[in-house]
Amino acid sequence: MPYKCGSYHIIEKTAISAGVYSYVILCPDVAEAAKPGQFVHIKVEGFTLRRPISICDIDRRNGSIRIVFEIRGHGTAKLTDANVGDSIDMIAPLGNGFTLQESIALDRRIITVGGGIGTAPLFGVAKVFRESATAILGFRSYDKIILANDFKQNDVHVITCTDDGSVGLKGTVTAPLEAELAKGDVDMVYACGPQPMLAAIVQICEKSGVPCEVSLEQRMGCGVGACAVCACELKSGMLMVCRDGPVFKGEEVVL
Amino acid sequence: MIMKKKWDLTATVAGVTFPNPVIAASGVYGFGEYYTDLYPLSLLGGISCKGLTLHKRQGNTPPRVAETPAGMLNSVGLQNPGVDTFIEKHLPRLKREGANIIIANIAGDTPEDYAEIASKLDGTDVDMLEVNISCPNVKKGGAAWGVSCEGAALVTKTVRTATKKPIMIKLTPNVTDITEIAKAVESEGADAVSLINTLLGMRIDIRTKRPILHRNVGGLSGPAVFPVAVRMVWQVVNAVKIDVVGMGGINSAEDAVEMMLAGAKAVQIGTAIISDPLAPLKIIGGLEHYMDINGIKKIDEFVGGVKPW
Numbered sequence: 001m002p003y004k005c006g007s008y009h010i011i012e013k014t015a016i017s018a019g020v021y022s023y024v025i026l027c028p029d030v031a032e033a034a035k036p037g038q039f040v041h042i043k044v045e046g047f048t049l050r051r052p053i054s055i056c057d058i059d060r061r062n063g064s065i066r067i068v069f070e071i072r073g074h075g076t077a078k079l080t081d082a083n084v085g086d087s088i089d090m091i092a093p094l095g096n097g098f099t100l101q102e103s104i105a106l107d108r109r110i111i112t113v114g115g116g117i118g119t120a121p122l123f124g125v126a127k128v129f130r131e132s133a134t135a136i137l138g139f140r141s142y143d144k145i146i147l148a149n150d151f152k153q154n155d156v157h158v159i160t161c162t163d164d165g166s167v168g169l170k171g172t173v174t175a176p177l178e179a180e181l182a183k184g185d186v187d188m189v190y191a192c193g194p195q196p197m198l199a200a201i202v203q204i205c206e207k208s209g210v211p212c213e214v215s216l217e218q219r220m221g222c223g224v225g226a227c228a229v230c231a232c233e234l235k236s237g238m239l240m241v242c243r244d245g246p247v248f249k250g251e252e253v254v255l
Numbered sequence: 256m257i258m259k260k261k262w263d264l265t266a267t268v269a270g271v272t273f274p275n276p277v278i279a280a281s282g283v284y285g286f287g288e289y290y291t292d293l294y295p296l297s298l299l300g301g302i303s304c305k306g307l308t309l310h311k312r313q314g315n316t317p318p319r320v321a322e323t324p325a326g327m328l329n330s331v332g333l334q335n336p337g338v339d340t341f342i343e344k345h346l347p348r349l350k351r352e353g354a355n356i357i358i359a360n361i362a363g364d365t366p367e368d369y370a371e372i373a374s375k376l377d378g379t380d381v382d383m384l385e386v387n388i389s390c391p392n393v394k395k396g397g398a399a400w401g402v403s404c405e406g407a408a409l410v411t412k413t414v415r416t417a418t419k420k421p422i423m424i425k426l427t428p429n430v431t432d433i434t435e436i437a438k439a440v441e442s443e444g445a446d447a448v449s450l451i452n453t454l455l456g457m458r459i460d461i462r463t464k465r466p467i468l469h470r471n472v473g474g475l476s477g478p479a480v481f482p483v484a485v486r487m488v489w490q491v492v493n494a495v496k497i498d499v500v501g502m503g504g505i506n507s508a509e510d511a512v513e514m515m516l517a518g519a520k521a522v523q524i525g526t527a528i529i530s531d532p533l534a535p536l537k538i539i540g541g542l543e544h545y546m547d548i549n550g551i552k553k554i555d556e557f558v559g560g561v562k563p564w
Contacts, residue, residue, distance in 0.1 A: 002292040005532055048327045048477045048530050049320065075322065091532065219318045219467075221329070222529045226289040227282065228305070228334045229320035238313045238334060243289070 003094055003224065004029050007087040011064060016146050019071040020117065021080050022056070025088065028063030035097035036124030037190075037215055037247045040067060041223035043089035047075045052220045052242070054121035054192075055093065056147070065092075068120040068146065094223050095246045098125050098190050098213055104132045108187050111136060111180055112156075113173050113201055115193025119147050121215055125190050126156040134159065134180055138173040138193065142166035174200045181208040188212065189250075199255035212250035216241050262546045263553045264539070266300065266521040268498045269421035269446030271383050273300035273356045273521055276554055277511065277539050280502050280525035281306055281360035281385060281425075282331065286345035290532055291352060299535055301356030302349065303449075303523060304341065306387050308361075309368050311337040315392060321458045321467035326477025326504065327526060328456050330470040332392045333362055338372045342379055350380055360425070362387040362397055366413035373417040384420050386410060386445075389427030389452035391474045398452070401427040404439035411443035423447035423500065426491075428480075429455050433487050434494035441495045448491060449500035449523060451484045477526040480504045485517050492518030492559060506534070508541020518559040 004027075012024035030040070034055055041050040057066040071077045082088055098121075104110065110129050112122035115138045126133040134157045139145050141164045151158045159176045160168030169176055173193075180186065181204065189212035191201045198214045205212035218241040221227035225243025232241050234252045239245065266276035279287075281303040287296050296302065314334025321328040336344075341359070349357050359381040363369040373384055388410050390397035400406040407424065414422055424440040426433055428451040437448050453474025458467045466472070484503025492499050501519025505511050506527045514522050527534035542554070551557055 005293055043530065047322060048325065048526060049322045050530065089531075219320045221320050221327070222283065222289070222532070224289045224292075224532070226285040227329075227529055228285075228314060228331045229317075229329055231314055231317045231319060231331075231334065233316070 002033070003091055005091045007089050009087050010082055010084050013084050016068065017144060020068065020146055022066060022068045023082070024064050024066045026064050027092065030092045031058050031060050031063050031065050034058045034065055034093035036100065036128065037098035037121055038093040038095045039246060040065070040090045040092035041094055041220070042079060044075045044078050046078065049075070049221065050091070050223060051075050051079060052223060054215065054246070056120040056123050057127065058124055068117070070117040091223055094242060096244070098247050100125065100128055101187065104129060104187060108132070108185055109134055110188045110190065111177065111186055113177055113189060113191040113193070114138065115173060115197045116140070116144065117146070118193030118215070121192050122190055123147055123150055126151055127154045130155040131157070133157070136161065136173045136176050136180070138197070140164070172200070173197060174204060177201060177204055181205070181210055186210050191215070195255055198253070202250040202253060202255060205250055213247050214250055214253060215246045216248060216253070217246070262543050262551070264542065266554055268500055268520045269383060269423060271356055271421055275300040275539050275542070276515065276521035277535050277542070278303055278356070278358070278500070278521055278523045279528060279535060280523035281387070283525045283528045286341065287349050287352065287354055288345070293532055294536060295353055296349070297353035297355060298539070299355060300521060301358055301382070302354050303358040303360050303385050304345070305335050306333045306360045306362045306390065307335055307338045307341050307372060308333055309338060309363065309372055311335065311340070316469040318467060318469055319473070321473070323456065323458060323475060323477070324479060326475055326479035327529070328458060328468060328473040328475055329453070330392045330468045330473030332470070333390060333397070338375050342375065346379060346381065356382045358383045358385050358423070360385040360387050362390055362393070366410050369410050370413045370417040373414045377418040377420060381420060384414065384418060384422045385449060386414050386422055386424045387452070389425050391427065391429065391453055391455050391472070392470065398427045398429065401436065402430050404435055407436045408439040408443045411440040411445050415444040421446040423449050425452055426450040427452045428483060428487055428503070434490050437491045437495045441497050445497060447498040447500060448495065449502060450491060451480065451487050451503040454480055454483065476504065478504045478506050481506070481510060485514060488514060488519050489517040489561065505538070508538045508545060511538050511542060512545050512557065515554065515558045516561040518561070520558055
C-alpha cells in the first residue's frame, strides 16, 4: 500500500492523562489507506529522527486519523507543543498492520491485550469487532488508565487490570487472558505493550493453541524499510520493525 | 513544447556523467525500492546502494540508532542480502525503474573479498563501485582497511585488478590525516574518493547507564558532522587530482553548494533522507534556484570556487 509524505493539520488535541496526548489529524488520503496497527512517522522540529506513533483510530468518513502517544523523551515532549490548527509533517500510513478476518462467527470473539500506551493501536482493532471483542487493558495504577471508555463506547467488553489494584483486577493482564482463553471461543489475540508482557502473552496463546499477533517497538530511522536501523530478531532472521512489522505473528517473534 | 532547462546540472565523476550532482548515499536508500511511492528514481542523479558483502549479513543486535544533537548515531553493521542477490534481484529492478547512475557500495573482511565482489559486479549494469573501507560498525574489514595508508592502498590495488568499472573509495574521517589516505588510494588507481563516512560516537542512557546502541559505539551523521565534512573534502581536493564526492550532514541546497564550493564534484545525501524522504528533490530544486539567481549555467562554474583567505 503506498504511503504519503506531507503536512497535515491537527484538528483536535486532548491531554488524556498525565503525559499522554491524543491528536486527531485531518489526512483524508492517509485515512483512506490506513489499517489498524499501522503507524505514522512524525517530523519534530529540531530533531533528526522522526517519531513513530501508532494509529489509534481511523475515521474514513471525516478523513482523519487519531494518534495517542506518551511523552517518552525530548522529541515527544516537543511534539506536544503542536496545537489545533498547526500542521505536522508525517509519513503515513506505514507498516503492515494487524491481520483482521473479514467476519467472525456469532459465537466467536477476538481479544486485544494492551499494556499502558500499547493500548492505543488496539483500539482500532477492537472497534472493528465491537461486541465480538474483549479488551484486556493493563496499567500501573488508576491514574494511568487511558482509552477504557473509548473501548466501552464501541460495545467492546473491557477488563481493566492495574498493577496496584487501584481499579479493576489487581495484577498483570496474564491471569485474565488465561481465564478468557479457557472459555474456548477465541479466534485470535492481538497484543501490544512492554516486551515482558508480550513474551508472556505469546507463551499463553501458544499453550492455548490460539493464534496471536504482537506489535513491536524499536528505535527507528527512515520508517519505510530503507535504513535498516529498526531491526528485530525473529526466528526467520533479522527483520525491520517499520516495514516487515510492526505487527508480527506470535510464533515468529523472539522475546 | 519541450522546455529546455536553463541550467546544466550534469556532474562528471570518474568519467561517469550524472544528470545532476545529487546522489542518495549508501545505507539510507536500500536498493531504491522504498521511496518509489513518493517519486521516480530517475529524478536522482544517482543511487549508492546499501553496502554489499560477499555473503548475506544479519547486521548488529539492536538498538542500532540513537538521536544526537543535530544528528544521529547508527550501528547497522552492513545488513544486506549479499552481492549475488543484488545482481539477480535488485539491480534489474533499479534499471527497470529508471534509476540513473547506479553505484554499488562494496565491503569485505579481506582484500580478497573486495576483489571477489568487484569481479562479480564487473560484468553487470552497475556504473561505478564505491569501495567502503570506512564502515565503523563491523568488527573485521570495514574501517580497519581505511585507517591506514597501507590497508587503504592494498584494498584499492586489489579491487583495481578485479574490475574495469570506475572505482571510488569511501573514506573514513576517523584518521589523523585523511589526505594521506586519499593520496594512498589515488596512487593505487582509484578513480575518485567519497567522503566522509560517519564519525565514531557514543551515547549513554543516564538512567540505565547503558549505551543506547547495543554495540556501544556507532557512526555519527547528520548536520552535526557537516563542517567536519566540508573541511575534509576541501583538504582532500587540495591533495589529490582524482574527483571527490562530498557527503556528511548535507541537509539543504545551501549545504550542497557549500560542499561543492569546497571542491566536491557531486554530493551524497544520507541522514537528511531519513529526516525527510523528499530532501534530495528539495536539494536539486534548490541548486537550480541557486544557479538561476546567480546566473550560473553549469555546476562546474562553482565547483571548487571557494576563495580561501
